[in-house]
Amino acid sequence: MKSPFPGMDPYLEQKWGEVHTSLIVYARNQLNAQLPDDLQATIEQYVAVQVEDEFSHSLRPDVHVVEESGRRFQTVKGDVTVAESWVLPMVPRTERHVSIVDLGGKAITAVEFVSPWNKVGVNGQERYARKQANYLAAGINLVEIDLVRQGSYVLAAPGEMIPDALRTPYLVCVYRNETPDQVEVFRVPLRERLPNIPVPLRGGEPDAVVQLQPLIDDCYRDGRHYRTDYRVEPKPPLSKEDAAWADALLREQGFRA
Secondary structure, eight states, rough: OOOSSSSGGGGGGGHHHHHHHHHHHHHHHHTTTTTTTTEEEEEEEEOOOTTTEEEEOOOOOOSSOOOOEEEEOEEEHHHHHOOOOOOOOEEEEEEEEEEEEETTOOOEEEEEEEOHHHHHHHHHHHHHHHHHHHHHHHHHHHEEEEEOOOOOOSSSSSSGGGGGGGGGEEEEEEOOOSSSTTTEEEEEEETOOOOOEEEEEESSSOOOOEEHHHHHHHHHHTTTTTGGGGGSSSSOOOOHHHHHHHHHHHTTTSOOO
C-alpha cells in the first residue's frame, strides 16, 4: 500500500529514526545498481565525540563501549547528603550517510539525508555545519536531501539567496567539487511527487541518480506505515494552506471521516 500523499508523507517525520535508516540502505542499493565497477556506495557510520567542551571531527568507531546504566549515585558533603540520583550513560549519537568511494577507499561523494537532530538545537546545527565544511574542504561532492520540516535551515546553499519560488517545505542541495563557487538547489513541494536528484561522481563521468519517490514508497511499505493514524494532525503541524489541502486529500481517500 502506498501513502495517500503524492510525494513526501509528512507523518513519516514522527518516525524519522526508522525512516532515516531505511532511506540510507535503499539509497545505497539504488546507487550501487548504477555506479561503474570501480566505485561503490557504502554506508558510513560516525559518532560525535566531545573533547574539552568542543566536538571534534566525527570519528568512525571500531568498537562501541557503553557503560552499564541504572547505577544509583549519592554524594555526601560534610553533614549534608545530596538527593540520590539515577545515573544513565550518555550514548554518543550515531550518524550515518551514504558515501561513494573508489577502490582505494577515497571518498568521491557523500549523500546526506538531513535529520531533525541536524537542524534542532545549537549543538546539532554546529556539528552538522562542521561536518558539511569538512566535506567541502576535502573536495568531496555533497548531496543534501532535507525531507523534514522541523528545525532550522542547514543546507550548504546560502539560505538568504534562495528565491521564494524555491522555498518549498522540503529542499535538496547538490554541491559539485568541479564548480566550488556554486550549488544547485531543487524544490521539493509537499503536493507533488518527489523528484529525481543528480548525484555527481568524478570529473567527466555522468551523474548517478537518486530517485526519491521510490525510496519513500519503499520505506512506507516495508515499515508498514500504512497503519498511520491520519485522523490526527502531523507533527510539526502543516501550514494553514497545506493543512486544508491535506485534510481534503485524506477525506477523499477515506483516511478521515
